[in-house]
Amino acid sequence: MRTLFTSESVTEGHPDKLCDYISDSILDAYLSKDKNARVACETVAGKNKIFITGEITSIAEVDIEKVVRDTIKEIGYDNEKTDLDYRTCEIEISLSKQSPDIALGVDKSLESKEGENINSEGAGDQGIMFGYACNETEELMPLPIMLAHKLSKRLTEVRKQKIIDYLRPDGKVQVTVEYEEERPLRVDTIVISTQHNEGIDLEELKKDIKEKVINVVVPKKLLDNETKYFINPTGKFVIGGPLGDSGLTGRKIIVDTYGGYARHGGGAFSGKDATKVDRSATYMARHIAKNIVANKYASKCEIQLSYAIGVAKPVSIYVNTYRTNTIPEEEIIKKINNKFDLTPRGIIEYLDLQKPIYKSTTNYGHFGKENLSWEKMIEF
Numbered sequence: 008m009r010t011l012f013t014s015e016s017v018t019e020g021h022p023d024k025l026c027d028y029i030s031d032s033i034l035d036a037y038l039s040k041d042k043n044a045r046v047a048c049e050t051v052a053g054k055n056k057i058f059i060t061g062e063i064t065s066i067a068e069v070d071i072e073k074v075v076r077d078t079i080k081e082i083g084y085d086n087e088k089t090d091l092d093y094r095t096c097e098i099e100i101s102l103s104k105q106s107p108d109i110a111l112g113v114d115k116s117l118e119s120k121e122g123e124n125i126n127s128e129g130a131g132d133q134g135i136m137f138g139y140a141c142n143e144t145e146e147l148m149p150l151p152i153m154l155a156h157k158l159s160k161r162l163t164e165v166r167k168q169k170i171i172d173y174l175r176p177d178g179k180v181q182v183t184v185e186y187e188e189e190r191p192l193r194v195d196t197i198v199i200s201t202q203h204n205e206g207i208d209l210e211e212l213k214k215d216i217k218e219k220v221i222n223v224v225v226p227k228k229l230l231d232n233e234t235k236y237f238i239n240p241t242g243k244f245v246i247g248g249p250l251g252d253s254g255l256t257g258r259k260i261i262v263d264t265y266g267g268y269a270r271h272g273g274g275a276f277s278g279k280d281a282t283k284v285d286r287s288a289t290y291m292a293r294h295i296a297k298n299i300v301a302n303k304y305a306s307k308c309e310i311q312l313s314y315a316i317g318v319a320k321p322v323s324i325y326v327n328t329y330r331t332n333t334i335p336e337e338e339i340i341k342k343i344n345n346k347f348d349l350t351p352r353g354i355i356e357y358l359d360l361q362k363p364i365y366k367s368t369t370n371y372g373h374f375g376k377e378n379l380s381w382e383k384m385i386e387f
Contacts, residue, residue: 011195013183014151014266016159019370020082020090020176020202020247022254026050027263028369029057030256030278032078033071035363038280040067042361045105048278052254055087056097061278064105072098083167083176090175090202090248128351129317131283132274136314138292139269140300141307143191146375146382147297150191152266154182156371157224162201163370171215175202177247184229194225196235202247203239213238263373264289269309277369281360282351284314288321291354293374294381295343299328301384304339306331312349319350346387 017024029050037044044065051058057075079093087095140147158180166174181198184191199216216238248254257275261267274285281287292310299308305328313322324343326336343349348357355361358380368379376382 008188009192010186011183012149012151012186012268013181013196014149014155014268016152016155016180016262016266016371017259018159018163018176018178018180018201020084020163021179021259022052022177022249022252023256023258024254024262024370025079025082025084025091025176025249026052026254026256027259027277028082028366029059029075029078030061031365031369032074033059033063033069034278034280034365036069036071036074037063037065037067038361038363038365040069041065044280045282046278046280047105047283048102049256050254050278051256052091052249054250055091055095056099056249059098059100059102061102062105063102071100071102084248086175087250089205089246090177090250128282129319130288130314130351131316132285132314133316134274134285134288134314135272136274136284136289136292136312137264137270137272138289138294138296138310138312139265139308140293140297141268142300144375146377147300148372148375149265149268151182151184152262152268152372153375154184154194154225154229155180155266156375158182158197158199158220160371161220161224162199165219170219173204173207173212175204175245175247177202177244177251191229193231194229194234196237197221197225198237198240200239200241200244202244205245209239209242265374270311272311276373277365281355281358284312284351284354287351287354287358287360288312288314288349290358290360290373290379290381291347291349294358294383295347297382298385298387299326299339302386304328304332304334304342310343319352321349324349342387 030048033048034046046063048061076093084091143150144153162178165171178201183196185193185195260275276286279286292312296308296310309327311325326339
């Protein structure tokens, strides 16, 4: 049986990703001065205006407006007539400190209050988190999302390196892969919509994108005469970024994870420090799932962790190997419990999550990047 599966990625100039990047830049700015900073920072962007809100508790002093303008400049937005201008955009900041009711549970876990010898804060919120891995790619990620991310990243590279010098920051990619019995065979369809300067010939753009983006990224063996290409199918994409569509932190959670190939617990990542299990426990779940596949206990694996606010230990651990396991799933769960401390403090220390590393996670997926601690291969 043959099936099609599609995943999406966006460039760093997409309005939602712009907001994610600003939020993570603010988080990194605080962590660089105060590793214990509590940050839950949200960004809204639209019509040459940036709005920063959320809760931050820290001993550090950060010039947030400077961070925001520097981040927008880094992405490449400098024209309020087509998208956004880092020099002239209005920035409004409305931040408060973490709620004392939440801090009660985070500062000291329920287990510690009841006398258990647990050196951990409680989880910063209740929630469910998923991690996933499979052997479709060398990154142990699903093929559609990895190709989509690589194409999106290449769009940014050709723009910033002026290989295609008429592109602007906003862009989106979709990749459809054809499978046979859950084995990827070929790329069926590639959709790319990329912002560009006024007056660009559409046929020239299509030719440049195919030659300098698609053919550089997608292996030839995955492309054939039946592969379909939709490049700027509307015919024009000049107005983009927050002028073309508003942006919001946390609205690209499927792009951030597995492209819809695996389940998602619903919590966003960007702008949150590691006491928020939405972020840290999802990273840990990916680490565990990846190493179950890497150690050949299964060829694909999904992990679910769940937490209660103020409680350190996970409420539940779930493993699904889709009947690809080489050892019993009960044994895999025992290995997880014996190897990993899944309390918030245990995860933070194991993955070294109190460093200003989060800008490197924002764009082109939080998973599948070798330099991140949760992507490291281990034996267990």
